Each structure stands twice: as structure tokens, then as C-alpha cells.
Amino acid sequence: MIKPYYFFLLLSISSLFSCGKKEAENLVSIESLRIDSGLISGKTDSSGLVKIFKGIPFAAPPLGELRWKAPQPVAAWEGVKACTENPAAPMQKPPVPFFAWSAEFLIPAEPISEDCLYLNVWTAAEKADEKRPVMVWIYGGGFNSGGNTVPLYDGEDLAKAGIVVVNLNYRVGMLGFLAHPELTAESPDQTSGNYGILDQIAALEWVKRNIAAFGGDPENVTIAGQSAGAFSVNALVVSPKAKGLFHKAIAQSGGMFNRGSGLVSGLQGAEERGKQLTDTLGISLGELRKIPADSLLKIQGRFGPVVDGKILPSVRQAFEEGKFSDVPLLTGWNADDRVSGNQPNTPEEFKANAKKQYGGRAGEYLQLFPAGNEVELEETLKTIGVLGFGFQNYTWARMQSEKGQDKAYVYYFTRVPPGEPNYGAFHSAEFSYAFHTLRNWNRPFEQADYALEKTMSSYWVNFVKTGNPNGEGIPEWPVFDPENPLVIELGAEVKTRALPYWEQMKFMESLNR
Structure with missing residues (x-):
């Protein structure tokens, strides 16, 4: 008896030979699917119905001089990149169950890396022109932990229900939200501290450019998140840089409407804390960029989104002035x-x-x-x-x-x-x-x-x-x-x-x- 996985492969291969070239190129294949940076391959679920692509790079690795900078474009690659295994979770302390959050709510113990700007896609589309609705999931974790490989975020069943599911990664903790006067000075936007939010925007830009190849509709995208993920959805709804990248919003247990959230700070205060940090350590920003990522985890500090008026304006003020993405909301x-x-x-x-x-x-x-x-x-x-x-x-x-x-x-x-x-x-x-x-x-x-x-x-x-x-x-x-x-x-x-x-x-x- 042919196993479902191999039957799917045989069916895909036979389809390539039995149809015209244009139709063959329109198939959503797990063996070779083209996105703007190159060819990728994936796998199927146990039923053979859902195609799964894990570890697709949506931005360059934020390493070295790219640490604490806006995400940069991915370098194109030759050949076919295998996207079948979980990507690394963002740099954070090892996951340890606590309170109600058992292992199912946490990232796997490995891999964890500063090289983390990857996303996962689940789709049951057979052809690229199906225009299935898309849900982009943003994880919680207090902006200091979390990742797109949490077992309870698996998109298989939702994909079977007819949508394309995208789980993104974004930088957390100090690597995602450190503000500093020198970082502000070197930024084209003259701001710092919202690198994790900029990662999310870069992933949404990737979705806009590439999701059609997976049978998704770039004009029907829902951003969804829980806890810090809901904070993030709130930030994206008011961010001018995210305008037009999504069409609906789901926010579960979180938002930034009160005056002065504990997770969010203004740019000046965030810069002062960053400067105090480097002064206390007695090192320059350049030296801080060279410290191994796992050593940075030993440095104490409070890091989260920064209301800078550019990447992230005041949420309440943006709504009061009508300067937000007016989209349907489930919350x-x-x-x-x-x-x-x-x-x-x-x-x-x-x-x-x-x-x-x-x-x-x-x-x-x-x-x-x-x-x-x-x-x-x-x-x-x-x-x-x-x-x-x-x-x-x-x-x-x-x-x-x-x-x-x-x-x-x-x-x-x-x-x-x-x-x-x-x-x-x-x-x-x-x-x-x-x-x-x-x-x-x-x-x-x-x-x-x-x-x-x-x-x-x-x-x-x-x-x-x-x-x-x-x-x-x-x-x-x-x-x-x-x-x-x-x-x-x-x-x-x-x-x-x-x-x-x-x-x-x-x-x-x-x-x-």
C-alpha cells in the first residue's frame, strides 16, 4: 500500500507531466515553490492534504552590524532551500514551564538563536490562484519570550478549514526592543527600540509579495495575536508603516489604550534607560554589538515597544484622531x-x-x-x-x-x-x-x-x-x-x-x- 505522503508526491509529479507548462507552474508544490528570494521545498501533514513550509527566511539574519537595526532584505539563494524543519526561536532564556503554562505553551528547548527571522506557512491550496484568506499569527510572551514553533500554534487544522496560516518570528527582549541615543542617531527614521515591531512589518511585507505562491490572497490578510501578540496587533493597527498590509485584526487579551502601559514606554525614557545600561556596563554601543547573544541575556533591564511617534504612535491618540487602520476587529x-x-x-x-x-x-x-x-x-x-x-x-x-x-x-x-x-x-x-x-x-x-x-x-x-x-x-x-x-x-x-x-x-x- 502506498503511504499518503508518497501518494501525494506521485500525484504531484504525474500532474506536472499531464498538464501544460503554465498550469504546472501554477501548482502549489512541496518539492519546488518559487518565492521572491528563490526556490523552497516543504512537506505535507500526515493526511497529505496540508503543505507545510517551515523556516522560510523573510529578512536577513540580524547579526553583527545588523543587530539593533531594521530588518534587511534576504539574500537570494541558488538551488532549492529545504524548509521542512522548525526555525530557531528568538534569543531568550531556556523555556521552563511555570504557572499554568506547560511545555505545550512554550518554544522547544532548541534551537534558540539570534538568527531567528523566519516564518512558517500551512496551506491546503492545490493551486496558486485559489486566493485563500490568510491569517498571520503573532505570539505572546511579554516581548521577552515566545516563538512561532509553540506546539499549540500549529496551523494544520485551520489550513484544512480553508485559510492559509502564517506564523512569524520577531526579536524579543533586549535584541528586539533596546532603545539608545546612538541607535536613534544612526537610524534613517531617527528612532530606536521597535526592532521587534519592524520584524513583524517585514514579515507582513513578505506576505504581501509572496503569499499568492501558496494559494493565499495578499488582499485578504488578518493579523492575529494573543497577549504581547495582541499588543503587537494594536501597534500594527496604528503604525503608518503597516498601513495596507492587512485587512482584519484579531486581538486576544491585550492592547495599549490605557495611559502608560507597563510594557510600553516613550522614546526619551527608553533611550535614557539604554544609555544608563551602556554607562553602567562601561562599554560602547559598538562593543555591546559584539557581545555574544546568550551573554546579553544576563543583562537586566525592561524592554518592550516604544511610543516614538514614527513606528508606533500613541494608540489612544491615533484612534481619537482617526489615524489608524480601520479594519474589522475580533477581540x-x-x-x-x-x-x-x-x-x-x-x-x-x-x-x-x-x-x-x-x-x-x-x-x-x-x-x-x-x-x-x-x-x-x-x-x-x-x-x-x-x-x-x-x-x-x-x-x-x-x-x-x-x-x-x-x-x-x-x-x-x-x-x-x-x-x-x-x-x-x-x-x-x-x-x-x-x-x-x-x-x-x-x-x-x-x-x-x-x-x-x-x-x-x-x-x-x-x-x-x-x-x-x-x-x-x-x-x-x-x-x-x-x-x-x-x-x-x-x-x-x-x-x-x-x-x-x-x-x-x-x-x-x-x-x-
């Missing part, structure tokens, strides 16, 4: 999303902090966030943690609805994955359901989980295809209306419900106006 958060930080230990301390921070509005704040006793305080701190993400996605949907022409759709994920340990509907719990990759997650899933996976992945695929998550056989997802905010609850039951924490959201919004 939401999880019932047990949390952000960490210093928290008061007693109700008295919490109330004292409220009076200090909110002055005459402290009474109003304490009505919405009560702390009359330790039980109330514990619940309020949980609410505040969840709203660290939820407020961003609510505000994004509200401003898209009020400032833009395209619609927004909001979800609230409440399903607690079965098994132990139980961290509730924790930060990151939802994306495996949307990717249809529960098969790669070692939990004792129940029928309710597989039903939710089917529904959620259908919503996501429908949105990627049309900008509307709704379709046959799944509950109706209402368009978000800021005056009567309804969301779709994604849990043991999928249903429409009122926006949770709306009163608290409105109070937080009033502080940011």
Missing part, C-alpha cells in the same frame, strides 16, 4: 486573565491607596472595587487583574465602533480547562481552542471542550475569511454596540451575554480620557 479576554504586580495586603491599605490615587473619586472607586473585608479584597484584586487585559479589549472595541466604519466583535472566554492544576480560565487558555489544537495539549478534555474548539475555530476561520465570525451551525455572535454592549461567552455553553464589569470599565475609561 476579547478570559475570565481569569491576570496581571501581576505589588498588591496591598489588607483592606485598610487598599482603601488608603485608593484615597491617595483617586482623591475625590475614591468613594466612587471603592463602590466599584469594594474592600470592606479580606474576602471582598481578594475578589476585587482578582477583578483588577482581569481588567488589566479586559479594559484594553473593551476600549479597543468601543473606539473601533465609534471612530471607525468597520465592526467589532467581543468575546469573553470562561471555559476552565479540565485537569490539574486548576488555574481557572487563565491567560492563554483560549487560543488552543481557536487554533483547533487541543490534540497537542495534555489535558483530560471532555466533549464540551471539543465542542467549544469546533465552535471557536469556526468563528475565527469565518472572521479571517469575511470579517464576520458568524456562520451556519454556530450561535449568533452580536456586533459590539458601545451603548448596549453584548459579547459572546465562550464556555461550557456558547451564548450572548452582557459585557462583564461594564460599570468598572466606564470608571477606568473616565480616568484615561
Whole structure:
């Protein structure tokens, strides 16, 4: 019996001989597919239906003098480049499971390298002219970790549902987000610190130039991400350099609408921290460029996107002024999303902090966030943690609805994955359901989980295809209306419900106006 993989190869080869030259060149072949930098080869999944290309370079290796510079073009190559193995994840500390994030949520232990600007593509298209919708996934990890080879990001099942999936890599940590006055001075844009965002833009430019060869439609591209990936989607929506490179946006648990996010800083402050770093180390920027990448990981510092007004303007201001990419939006958060930080230990301390921070509005704040006793305080701190993400996605949907022409759709994920340990509907719990990759997650899933996976992945695929998550056989997802905010609850039951924490959201919004 011929194995499916070899049968597919035989079928592809026989097709080449049985059709005209023009038609043969139009086939999506795993043996030889041409992109703008050369020929590549790939492989198929176990069914033979999905073609997989891993480790496609979309920019030159950011090494040596290219460290802390905008991504540069790929050098063309001779022959056929095999793109069948996982590329290196960006330079970061070795992955170690923690909290709810088991190995399935993390990059493999190797390879990890500064030479990381590669992307992966999954497609079930047979011909290059099929114009299938495209989803470009941007990973989370606090801008200090993550990569496109996380097992739960596998694009096989979504490709079978009719879209082309692209998972990109971008530089993280110091290598992705170091700002410094000397880096600003040598930049054509007179800015520094957003190299990871520029990597994402370079990958989207690659998609625009090349995705048609994989049967994808460069005029129907959705950018999607979770956590830092959702922050990134938010940045791309307002970045003038990303204009026209995508047509829809999916943002899961993340955004940058509050005044002063902990992950984001202004250019001047980021430059000052970079200068302080080199001064403390007693070395020049040139010397810092020569330090081995793994040694850089030992240097302490806070690195993330930089609001420089060029690559990344103020997100809230861009929306207020209508200077953003007006595209359909699917966004939401999880019932047990949390952000960490210093928290008061007693109700008295919490109330004292409220009076200090909110002055005459402290009474109003304490009505919405009560702390009359330790039980109330514990619940309020949980609410505040969840709203660290939820407020961003609510505000994004509200401003898209009020400032833009395209619609927004909001979800609230409440399903607690079965098994132990139980961290509730924790930060990151939802994306495996949307990717249809529960098969790669070692939990004792129940029928309710597989039903939710089917529904959620259908919503996501429908949105990627049309900008509307709704379709046959799944509950109706209402368009978000800021005056009567309804969301779709994604849990043991999928249903429409009122926006949770709306009163608290409105109070937080009033502080940011």
C-alpha cells in the first residue's frame, strides 16, 4: 500500500507531466515553490492534504552590524532551500514551564538563536490562484519570550478549514526592543527600540509579495495575536508603516489604550534607560554589538515597544484622531486573565491607596472595587487583574465602533480547562481552542471542550475569511454596540451575554480620557 505522503508526491509529479507548462507552474508544490528570494521545498501533514513550509527566511539574519537595526532584505539563494524543519526561536532564556503554562505553551528547548527571522506557512491550496484568506499569527510572551514553533500554534487544522496560516518570528527582549541615543542617531527614521515591531512589518511585507505562491490572497490578510501578540496587533493597527498590509485584526487579551502601559514606554525614557545600561556596563554601543547573544541575556533591564511617534504612535491618540487602520476587529479576554504586580495586603491599605490615587473619586472607586473585608479584597484584586487585559479589549472595541466604519466583535472566554492544576480560565487558555489544537495539549478534555474548539475555530476561520465570525451551525455572535454592549461567552455553553464589569470599565475609561 502506498503511504499518503508518497501518494501525494506521485500525484504531484504525474500532474506536472499531464498538464501544460503554465498550469504546472501554477501548482502549489512541496518539492519546488518559487518565492521572491528563490526556490523552497516543504512537506505535507500526515493526511497529505496540508503543505507545510517551515523556516522560510523573510529578512536577513540580524547579526553583527545588523543587530539593533531594521530588518534587511534576504539574500537570494541558488538551488532549492529545504524548509521542512522548525526555525530557531528568538534569543531568550531556556523555556521552563511555570504557572499554568506547560511545555505545550512554550518554544522547544532548541534551537534558540539570534538568527531567528523566519516564518512558517500551512496551506491546503492545490493551486496558486485559489486566493485563500490568510491569517498571520503573532505570539505572546511579554516581548521577552515566545516563538512561532509553540506546539499549540500549529496551523494544520485551520489550513484544512480553508485559510492559509502564517506564523512569524520577531526579536524579543533586549535584541528586539533596546532603545539608545546612538541607535536613534544612526537610524534613517531617527528612532530606536521597535526592532521587534519592524520584524513583524517585514514579515507582513513578505506576505504581501509572496503569499499568492501558496494559494493565499495578499488582499485578504488578518493579523492575529494573543497577549504581547495582541499588543503587537494594536501597534500594527496604528503604525503608518503597516498601513495596507492587512485587512482584519484579531486581538486576544491585550492592547495599549490605557495611559502608560507597563510594557510600553516613550522614546526619551527608553533611550535614557539604554544609555544608563551602556554607562553602567562601561562599554560602547559598538562593543555591546559584539557581545555574544546568550551573554546579553544576563543583562537586566525592561524592554518592550516604544511610543516614538514614527513606528508606533500613541494608540489612544491615533484612534481619537482617526489615524489608524480601520479594519474589522475580533477581540476579547478570559475570565481569569491576570496581571501581576505589588498588591496591598489588607483592606485598610487598599482603601488608603485608593484615597491617595483617586482623591475625590475614591468613594466612587471603592463602590466599584469594594474592600470592606479580606474576602471582598481578594475578589476585587482578582477583578483588577482581569481588567488589566479586559479594559484594553473593551476600549479597543468601543473606539473601533465609534471612530471607525468597520465592526467589532467581543468575546469573553470562561471555559476552565479540565485537569490539574486548576488555574481557572487563565491567560492563554483560549487560543488552543481557536487554533483547533487541543490534540497537542495534555489535558483530560471532555466533549464540551471539543465542542467549544469546533465552535471557536469556526468563528475565527469565518472572521479571517469575511470579517464576520458568524456562520451556519454556530450561535449568533452580536456586533459590539458601545451603548448596549453584548459579547459572546465562550464556555461550557456558547451564548450572548452582557459585557462583564461594564460599570468598572466606564470608571477606568473616565480616568484615561
